Amino acid sequence: MRTISRILGLGALLVAPTLLADVQIGPRPFYLIDDMEHGWLKSTLDSCRDMSMTKSDFSIGHRGAALQFPEHTRESYVAAARMGAGIIECDVTFTKDRQLVCRHSQCDLQTTTDILAHPELAAKCTQPFTPAEFDANGERTKAASAVCCTSDITLDEFKSLCGKMDASDPNALTAEAYMGGTPNFRTDLYATCGTVMTHRESIELIASLGAKFTPELKEPSVTMPFQGGYTQQAYAQQMIDEYKSLGVRPERVFAQSFNLDDVLYWLKADPAFGRQAVYLDGRDSDPAFDTSKPSTWSPSMQQLADMGVNIIAPPTWMLVTLDADTNIVPSIYAQQAKAAGLDIITWTLERSGLLKDGGGYYYQSITDAIDNDGDTYKLLDVLTWDVGIDGIFSDWPATVTYYANCMGL
Template sequence: MTPFRPGVAILLASLVLLPGCATPIWDRDSARDHKHRHSDVQVGPRPAWLVDGMDAGPLKEKLERCNLKRLRRTDFSIGHRGAPLQFPEHTMESYVAAARMGAGMVECDVSFTADRELVCRHAQDDLHTTTNIVTIPALNAKCTQPFVPADPAPGLPARAECRTSDITLAEFKSLQGKMDAFNPMATTPEEFVGGTADWRTDLYASRGTLLSHRESIELFKTLGVKMAPELKTPVVEMPYEGDYTQQDYARQMIQDYIDAGVAPADVWPQSFLLDDVLFWVNEMPEFGRQAVFLDQEGITPRTSSLAYMEALKAQGVNIIAPAIWKMLALDEQQKIVPSEYARNARAAGLDVIAWTVERGGPLTGGGGWYYQTVTEAINKDADVMKVIDVLARDVGVIGIFSDWPATTTYYANCMDID
């Protein structure tokens, strides 16, 4: 097992040290108490606000009757990039917020740097929108596309593209995470890093501590949460620099968990590339048993068929994770029901995870991309609760990714879902 990294220890101590306490909470008691100590779940006002706005009926009544004096953490609630509805994604602060909201599992999306170190970023090429890199001249100059200001006269937007593979791990760690946004008509780097959507907030963006993949593992161990790393599809040509193959990359991610002494049962590796999942299934089977295939194929007779699902199962895939809309349909009464895709996935013996609720803004007017197959049944934010209910009770998903895990935690506790 690799030793605990001092940088992470300092970050954790500064985060959870209470006023008047000389010893950090995370280091005060034995390791066996971590889960209990961090299970003081706080969901805040949003879940109750959503329930208040629901249409009258049995589901609303049940959610209103919940006795939630002591909420518990649940694996059903998965922190998608942490809690990025209000915290800068893939930062220590976002991960801790997700755990405090009762997420039993938290996601580090994994990309690699120029020196082939693994870091937590949603995409290899998003540093210009998720960090302050363009405001640092020396690092901006290393970007694939350094910042170019907008030209308002002809209406040309600003341009930038900064990749994790443009910089080293040390340079990556010098950056500050921010809300994922940019101002397309910015004429300065400082203007470019603005643009946060009005339904999000910069209230918690004053701190955004970036983490390497290994540091995220140590943080998650301390928080007592399970881990859902996603191997992000590279935007650079692989093999990188001629000798770093996709399999090297996939193996390196799992090796970090082995080196850290994490039990395979606590890790749910994910990828949009089926070849990555099959590599883990065949080459690293202890971790491959819980490997998650993030299925982004469009809905066609083939990709929603029972034969398609059975073929995945026959190759050793046990868990499939499609976008919410692929698992939902409307019946003749315009009621949300499981789709053919969802029914066939379950019939083939696949477990299913859904992504992503509390993402994409207000649900007025149909809910947008994530709800495209059930638009007619979605007209307000509170409708997310009936979507979660169908996914849980009718589809039978084992977990739901959320940008605000408090919502899924609240539902799971009300319904006594572990």
């Protein structure tokens, strides 16, 4: 056991290792390669079809393998590990009894679990289900809605839920119908009852799979301090303490937050973990923010570095732009981040559906260069070699694992 613990970097963490002997790529990378335009990149990737694949830290499982498996479930995490994700994400939030669990948002239970199918729990939701309303002409005047938060229920109640694909039907007249609406580029084939996870359970599972950890401290939807005494800093420290209590070495943990103050707190209060903390840059939600105008960034890249931040993580589109010949090239944002000495990871591949219509949010800065699914690899290649990213989140990690192995990353 000591030998395995040293390999995994677990210290005192006693888990039964279930290391996956073989990375299972599956058909998707080959589908993407076949869909690419002819050229050097396609030929290079095609030449690796018979290559034996190994796990890669460049490949980060975004909520597990959320393209097909309910996010933040045991099944999703195991699928990500099987596809060679060297790092797997648990988004961290808390329950009514202040226990940490894996959910993308504190208040997304109505779309990511079957809570509305449990009347006794649905009644506890911050906003119980209300059906859609329509006028005499059949036009919808009010969308169906519900708001159910982890902070509405206890840990035991949370653990009674089934994870499902993140979706809802705004036209629903019943709670059962509201829980449908899965996008057509995903599937409910594996959403039979995803096993929801506590943060601690995710640590034990991901460790047993031989992967590293990237927990994201989610912004609370409730007023902090919660219940009068649970502060933001206590919440941030609790997340780190769960790794420490299980003997996980700091270098195996990449704590994340969109809240810069969380990152600065970790740097000061627990620098061993803080030095690998990831500042998730969501400043594009500010209308004044412009990736091509450093004067609109506050703080600047150099100021972030001077604060001690080592890793920044923007969405993919912020790192790239198009030149006069419609080639994908690094953005000014990417250039400034590298000049300041910041490492970069980015999010998220395979979360936009079909790319034939321009790719949506994650491709918005390069829409004119995107017209087929194979362009996923065109973007990834520029991000890797021209931007110089250190890793990328994907809803289907096999895509990135294949690329990382083929390119010798």
